[in-house]
Amino acid sequence: MNNRKTLFLVFFLALITSSCKQKAKVTAMSQTQTDTLSTQLTYGGTYTFGGNSEGDPNGIAYIYPENDSTLLFYLNISKGAPSYNCGEIDGRITVKDGRATFRQDFDYGDDDCLLYFEFTYNAVTIIEDEKDCQCGFGGGVYINDIFQRTNSEIPQYYTTLSNDTIFFAQWQTINDNSIQENDETIIREEDLANDDVNFLIDSDWEGLTYEQYQEDDGYTTIQKYNFPGATMQQVYAIAKQIDTHLKNELPDKDLKYTEDDGNITLTYQYKTPDNLHIELEYPGGTTYMDIIKKESSTLAKITFAAD
Secondary structure (H helix, E strand, O other): OHHHHHHHHHHHHHHHHHHHHHHHHHHHHHHHHHHHHHHHHHHOEEEEEEOOOOOOOEEEEEEEEOOOOEEEEEEEEEOOOOOOOEEEEEEEEEOEOOEEEEEEOOOOOOOOEEEEEEEEOOEEEEEEOOOOOOOOOOOOOOOEEEEEEEEOOOOOEEEOOOOOEEEHHHHHHHHHOOOOOOOOOOOOHHHHHOOOOOOOOOOOOOOOEEEEEEEHHHOEEEEEEEEEOOOHHHHHHHHHHHOOOOOOOOOOOOEEEEEOOOOEEEEEEEEEOOEEEEEEEEOOEEEEEEEEEOOOEEEEEEEEEEO
16 A cells, blocks of 8 residues: 555656646747747837827827847827928837837938837837937927827838838838849849839849839839749749738739728739739839749839829
């Protein structure tokens, strides 16, 4: 009997030890997942303030997590009645313990633009430095407000005061000069510095060539790419960087659907089996993408047309 009790006690202790180890393993896995997603879940989304009645000061802030420590942002604020002066700004901040500082010289004067960010649960307080801060806002426009998070979905783009639709992925490409030039690629440094560039496909495809031009007095930007030896599926996998609402895999037939509560309409149309036309209709304009298979290469034509 004593032996049986001893064996039972050993088994019971082993079971507890195994359970504790398993619990510790689950806890560790959850912590890893939390660390991976913490920036996105904690900070990403759309924030707003004011606007309870017509003419009130109001503003909107889009926060786009770039990695586990940096955020891209866009702010749009209005002083309200009677002047309705407004301002906008975008940039990158490094957040630590919920706080970040943005400083940049915009050549508006002798002083930098200096903004302070402090994130709390579902809110961010943004304060413009009171001492000689020059961010290029309209007369009397000053940021010292608490923006409440109204949408936790990560914004993919924003529309400027001049009604231009800017993708955060584009913001990264242009401002980081992340596309490298080589002997066979005709992407030019001046293109990267051009404010009218909408989006450049980031790819190291061997032999890739590229050209860009504008029509309609600059309201339409057209980019053409030639991918030697590529299939339509391979080019689509690269070109779909322009918007995360595009299907992960290339559809094999015509398709139409809406995203973002009906604000974005996407249409896939095969003119021929080797000629796919895609339309992405946004509130601020339409993006057209054509992928055409040739004998020895596949072409991609992307047209950004503002309303």
